[in-house]
Structure formats: C-alpha cells, structure tokens
Amino acid sequence: MNENFLDELDLRLLDALQHDASQANHRLAERCGVSPATALRRVRRLQSLGIVERQVALLQPDKLALALGHGLTALVEISLDQQGDEHLAAFERLAVAEAVVQQCYRVSPGPDFVLVLAVTDMPAYLALAQRLFTQHANVRNVRAFFSVKRAKFLPAQPLPRPWAERDA
Amino acid sequence: MNENFLDELDLRLLDALQHDASQANHRLAERCGVSPATALRRVRRLQSLGIVERQVALLQPDKLALALGHGLTALVEISLDQQGDEHLAAFERLAVAEAVVQQCYRVSPGPDFVLVLAVTDMPAYLALAQRLFTQHANVRNVRAFFSVKRAKFLPAQPLPRPWAERDA
DNA sequence: GCTGAAATCACACATTA
DNA sequence: TAATGTGTGATTTCAGC
Numbered sequence: 001m002n003e004n005f006l007d008e009l010d011l012r013l014l015d016a017l018q019h020d021a022s023q024a025n026h027r028l029a030e031r032c033g034v035s036p037a038t039a040l041r042r043v044r045r046l047q048s049l050g051i052v053e054r055q056v057a058l059l060q061p062d063k064l065a066l067a068l069g070h071g072l073t074a075l076v077e078i079s080l081d082q083q084g085d086e087h088l089a090a091f092e093r094l095a096v097a098e099a100v101v102q103q104c105y106r107v108s109p110g111p112d113f114v115l116v117l118a119v120t121d122m123p124a125y126l127a128l129a130q131r132l133f134t135q136h137a138n139v140r141n142v143r144a145f146f147s148v149k150r151a152k153f154l155p156a157q158p159l160p161r162p163w164a165e166r167d168a
Numbered sequence: 169m170n171e172n173f174l175d176e177l178d179l180r181l182l183d184a185l186q187h188d189a190s191q192a193n194h195r196l197a198e199r200c201g202v203s204p205a206t207a208l209r210r211v212r213r214l215q216s217l218g219i220v221e222r223q224v225a226l227l228q229p230d231k232l233a234l235a236l237g238h239g240l241t242a243l244v245e246i247s248l249d250q251q252g253d254e255h256l257a258a259f260e261r262l263a264v265a266e267a268v269v270q271q272c273y274r275v276s277p278g279p280d281f282v283l284v285l286a287v288t289d290m291p292a293y294l295a296l297a298q299r300l301f302t303q304h305a306n307v308r309n310v311r312a313f314f315s316v317k318r319a320k321f322l323p324a325q326p327l328p329r330p331w332a333e334r335d336a
Numbered sequence: 337g338c339t340g341a342a343a344t345c346a347c348a349c350a351t352t353a
Numbered sequence: 354t355a356a357t358g359t360g361t362g363a364t365t366t367c368a369g370c
Contacts, residue, residue: 017225026365036367052225054188055190059186059221059324061325063219064325067174068174073273092317103320114313145278146276147275147282148276150274151274155323156227159236203359206356
C-alpha cells in the first residue's frame with residue numbers, strides 16, 4: 001500500500017484513537033469491524049508513519065485547581081516589529097522553548113502569532129511576559145485575554161467519515 | 169487520604185502521564201520510584217477523581233494533510249451583542265455542540281469567547297460561520313485568524329515539580 | 337485469522353509506619 | 354489504621370504461521 005495512503009479503516013482507527021486511546025486493542029478492533037491482529041498492524045503502521053504522534057492523558061483543569069490552587073490560561077496575540085521570515089522563525093523558537101506555552105500558531109491575517117499559555121498564577125504570567133513579550137524578542141504589540149472558563153478542549157483533528165452515513 | 173489532596177507521587181504520575189500515556193504501568197512505576205501496584209492504584213484513584221479525564225492519541229496534522237489534503241485551523245474571537253450570563257451560556261452551548269470547535273474559552277477582557285476551529289477546508293469554515301457567527305446566535309463581532317503553522321501543541325497542564333531540583 | 341509465548345493486570349496477603 | 358510492596362492466577366497482548 002502507498003505509504004501515505006489512508007483507507008477507510010485507517011480513518012476509523014484514527015478517529016477512534018484520537019477520542020479514546022485507553023481502550024484495549026480488541027475493543028478497538030471490534031468497533032472498527034476488523035480482527036484484533038489487523039487493527040494492531042494498522043495502528044503500528046500509523047505510528048511508524050508519524051501520523052499518530054503520541055498518546056497522552058488529558059487532565060481536567062478544574063479538578064486540578066481544587067487541589068493546587070487555580071491555574072491560569074491566557075490567550076495571547078503577538079505582533080512582531082520586523083516580520084521577515086527569519087524574524088518569525090526566531091520568535092517561534094523562543095516561544096516554543098517555553099514550558100508554559102501550550103500552543104503556538106503562526107497566523108494570518110492579523111497578528112503574527114497566537115499563543116495559548118497555561119501558567120500557575122499571575123506572577124508566573126508576568127515572568128513569562130517580561131521574558132518573551134519584549135522589544136528584545138522583537139515584539140511590537142501584545143493583546144492578552146484570560147480564560148474564565150474552558151468550555152471545550154478536544155485535541156482531535158476532523159477526519160472525513162465516509163462510514164458515518166452508512167452505519168447510521 | 170483527603171480526597172482532593174495530591175501528594176508528590178500523584179504529581180509525578182500526572183506529569184508523566186500527560187506527556188506520555190502509552191508506557192506500561194511497570195515503566196511508569198519505575199520512573200516514579202514506586203511499585204507497580206502502587207502506581208496502578210494511584211492512577212486509578214486519579215481517574216476516579218476525574219483529574220485524569222481521558223486518554224487520547226495526538227495526530228500530527230502535517231502528516232495527515234499529506235494524505236487527506238490540507239486541513240484548516242482557525243482562531244476566532246467572538247463578541248456577543250448581549251452579554252448577560254444567560255446569553256453567554258447560550259452561545260457557549262451552541263459552540264460546544266459543533267464538532268469542528270476544538271476548543272472554546274470564555275475570556276476577559278476583550279472579546280467574550282475565543283474558539284479554536286479545525287475544519288477540512290474553507291467551505292467548511294464558511295458553513296460554520298454562517299451557522300454560528302450570526303445575529304441569530306447573538307454575535308456582534310467576529311475576528312478570525314487562520315493558522316499558517318502550528319508550531320507547538322502540547323495539551324499538558326503545568327504542575328508544580330518539587331522533585332525536579334532534587335533529582336537533577 | 338489462529339495459536340502459543342510473553343507480558344500485563346487484578347486481587348489477596350504480609351509488612352511498615 | 355491506612356498505605357505500600359510482594360506474589361500468584363487469570364486475562365490480554367503480541368509475533369509467527
């Protein structure tokens with residue numbers, strides 16, 4: 001099979017896994033209508049192709065906050081002063097290296113970057129801002145919002161689902 | 169133990185799991201310096217407390233794009249017309265129900281919501297916009313950016329790591 | 337798709353603080 | 354008393370056929 005071709009089974013597996021990767025292989029196989037061995041082979045192929053990057057546990061921030069004190073999620077738009085490709089890459093390197101930067105998007109139009117930060121508290125945000133959002137890092141303008149409530153967080157790519165209508 | 173108290177072992181387990189949940193329990197136990205049985209018991213407790221919400225596979229969008237055609241990630245700021253609590257809740261319900269809405273944050277100051285959308289293409293974005301970003305949904309203003317590059321995506325909460333210095 | 341070897345998990349019990 | 358660690362049987366996973 002072509003190394004970059006995904007058939008319907010691959011899509012079913014990916015869709016199942018990106019919503020719930022804790023299920024045992026035989027259950028996954030059952031849901032996708034193939035034998036456990038086939039499911040396993042396909043999943044391993046998807047992993048070796050790098051399409052399945054890794055498997056993580058999602059924590060519920062609200063519950064964590066109960067035990068640790070409230071964390072803080074910030075959404076930040078960054079506009080750079082000089083916007084050549086090398087300047088964009090330079091800022092990106094700085095941003096990506098910061099542990100509190102959860103997500104980093106290079107965007108257009110509008111600002112140059114949008115970051116999602118997860119910090120423990122406001123002092124931690126300030127510390128990052130002073131490190132990253134400065135003239136020194138070539139930053140011209142910053143617009144930051146703080147999350148009052150994370151109503152949805154579902155790190156799943158939308159996939160075509162040719163089987164959806166048929167199975168319904 | 170207090171049902172909401174997290175000791176250092178819990179934090180180590182959570183930190184390990186939210187970066188890599190694919191490892192076998194005995195390896196996890198080893199990394200955290202406890203017996204497999206203890207690690208398993210703790211993990212199950214964290215799950216039953218709802219702190220570990222679920223386990224998912226993260227897919228690499230670039231690799232997917234090779235096989236499926238390029239997906240589109242949009243970051244959208246929404247300001248509502250009427251901003252009472254019931255109006256905010258109403259829009260939130262609509263947004264969360266949409267499959268292409270990956271993330272939904274209620275924010276302050278600035279706009280009322282920030283959404284992260286993952287759609288297959290521009291027509292799909294348009295379809296959503298016409299459904300969700302309308303007067304009918306009480307939306308006054310929309311500012312949308314499109315992601316040119318997702319440089320980082322790491323859905324992990326920052327945790328205090330009292331062991332980090334000690335182990336270094 | 338099936339089967340045997342290997343690994344994993346669940347549970348009972350001894351141990352420690 | 355409450356949490357940890359060890360050991361054994363049952364289940365599941367994995368690789369070769």
